[in-house]
Amino acid sequence: MATNVNHIVVLGGGTAGWMTAALLSKLYKDCLSVSLIESDDIGTIGVGEATIPPLKIFNDVLGIDEKAFIQQTKATIKLGIEFEHWGKVGDKYMHAFGEFGKDIGYTAFHHYWLADKPEAKSLWDYSFNYQAAIEGKFSPTPRIHNNQLAGITHAYHFDAGLYAKLLRKYSIDKGVKRIEGKVIQVTQDEREFITSLTLDNGNTVKGDLFIDCSGLHGMLLDNVFKVGFDSYQHWLPCDSAWAVPCEKVEPIVPYTRSIAHKNGWQWRIPLQHRTGNGLVFASNKMSDDEAKQLLLDNLDAPAIGEPRLIRFTPGRRQQQWVKNCLAIGLSSGFLEPLESTSIHLVQTAIIRLTKLMPHAQINQPLIDEYNRQSKVEFEQIRDVIILHYHLNTRSELDDIWHDCRAMDIPESLKHKIALFKATGNLFRHQEDLFTNEAWLQIMLGQGIMPEDYNPLANMITKAQRLEFLANLNAIYRQQLTLLTSHEQFLTSCG
Incomplete structure (x- = not known):
């Protein structure tokens, strides 16, 4: 049975959802309709504030003026990532773009x-x-x-919430229909294709292609299709993170800092109005309270609010596209933000979809190629992150650094x-x-x-x-x- 793709439904807002809606509405304005379902009652993780250079190309395709983008998202320039103590304590080098x-x-x-x-x-x-x-x-x-x-090759640090707000306005201006509500029921046909989503307010949203941007829990790909998960945790031991902003620090440096600590590492991301901070750590080696205190003790300025705890398993869904549903963003998998690739994985997933967008029907060879490319991308990024951990020469004997030096890669x-x-x-x-x-x-x-x-x-x-x-x-x-x-x-x- 053929399935013409005329209406795309994006489930979830945040950076992933609105990036998806923005690019699809830009490229397919005259031939596809796009709706996005989100609830103001559901928060987003919102710590992805550092990017890599391809995001500039994404903004250019949308026609977003760079200076307006910098102003509206409180962005700063990023020229690279400085790694401190990743070889041995006292070492420092930069991955410069x-x-x-x-x-x-x-x-x-x-x-x-x-x-x-x-x-x-x-x-x-x-x-x-x-x-x-x-x-x-x-x-x-x-x-x-x-x-x-x-x-110079540059990327940005920015406020992810403000970027999503910018893209929301952009998308709605391009014709995207925003629908408020939470999904309480998923209806499928005899082929197991999703036909509609029922919301808690009684509305029913029909579509031909559904994009799951619902975050780590993967409301469609996980809950509906029960897609398996390939864990990378035997190579990447960290599974938790505390995140908290602090007051801005001057001068505002044009690079991200990644600082290795006992059983984890800390990020510092300078924005115009604050600094984003987080501590990524292995919960089997360090308690939540110990990790939280380690982060607070290593801030450059007073914290703004209370730290938020994030749990994750590094890895990827075994398929990002099943039937007429594909996952973009955290619902497709998660790799810790060591090389600032989270937002980039959203960008490449959307671009991959545009190159493989079904026309008359959704067919399996197309789905298989999308999944093949996604798997290769995740594994290549995985290897770069493993490289950082494996090449350490730190002297600790009873923590992740010792284990990562000895692990089989x-x-x-x-x-x-x-x-x-x-x-x-x-x-x-x-x-x-x-x-x-x-x-x-x-x-x-x-x-x-x-x-x-x-x-x-x-x-x-x-x-x-x-x-x-x-x-x-x-x-x-x-x-x-x-x-x-x-x-x-x-x-x-x-």
Whole structure:
């Protein structure tokens, strides 16, 4: 039986629901209708305040002006994530966005740097993003030095609740119908396709395709279709988080901070009006009260309100799309926010849907391809997060750090580490979110120094290599003088 897709129903608001509604209403305004069901009585988790650069593309597609977005969401600029104590206590490095130096031919830049360490400067001296981040500067500069070098690549920190509010207005203006209510009954046909949702106010909402954005409990995918869950907890031991904002701290730095602690880690996300804070921890190693106090003891300013406790299991639904229902956001799975990927997973899920949007009918090959791509994406991000934990060299013996060093890791990750350690080479799959530069910074930052490098780096002399590196660093230092301060840029956004 064919099922024409004319009406899409999104269950759940928040960031995931309204991002979904916004993009669908933008792209399918003249051929699909979109409704969104939410209840003002149901809260959202709302701690996803740090993003990665693709969100800028998402906003650009919607036609949202960057300065208006920054003003309305109290956003700040994010140039990378600084990791403290993740190697051993006292260590610090940054996963900076953007490129490093300049590749020559087929040879990645870092091989030229490896050929002359330790005489060359730190690798991060050849990252324009890093240099701007630590000096608290920002100006939108996609290219520099006569367009020969990559400029700054940026993302945002923002208030997730204000972003959802912005997208709600955007979506309603585009024709999305917002429906208030809580679902109390799900009606299915003989094929088990959902035909309608009955709300507590008596309304019935019919649809052809239903998108579950109902959060961790997965009201449709879990409760209705009983989809199994693949847990990653044997690799990612943390299963709880305390979250609390504190008063703003000046200067407002243009990067996220991730600080490793006993049996967990802390995030600090600077916004214009406050700082977002949280402590992610393993509940079998640390009590809730101990974790809460650890967070409160490590705030930069007085807390605003009481901390909120969040429970989760790291992992993913075994299928994100079943019948005529797919999950986007926390209902599809959860990976802790170590690399700020939660909102990005929402974005890529929506884009994946637009590329595989059913027309005349919803068929199984289409569903299978959506689920295949989703599984690959979750596992690739999972491996990057495992990498942070596994490469630690902290001295604690009876906590997660010791366990993570000793644990057996996925074969895909074993190969990546072994290849880099032996040769300095990094290769990424076409669909991999993380660039080679991202993998490079994590591995170097947490203590893996390659034993070799590509011999093409020897096609120029040592003197020429050192001159090349010195010139690059000089260019970046000179370009930094042309940037405004981060806070001056925020002021210019109104």
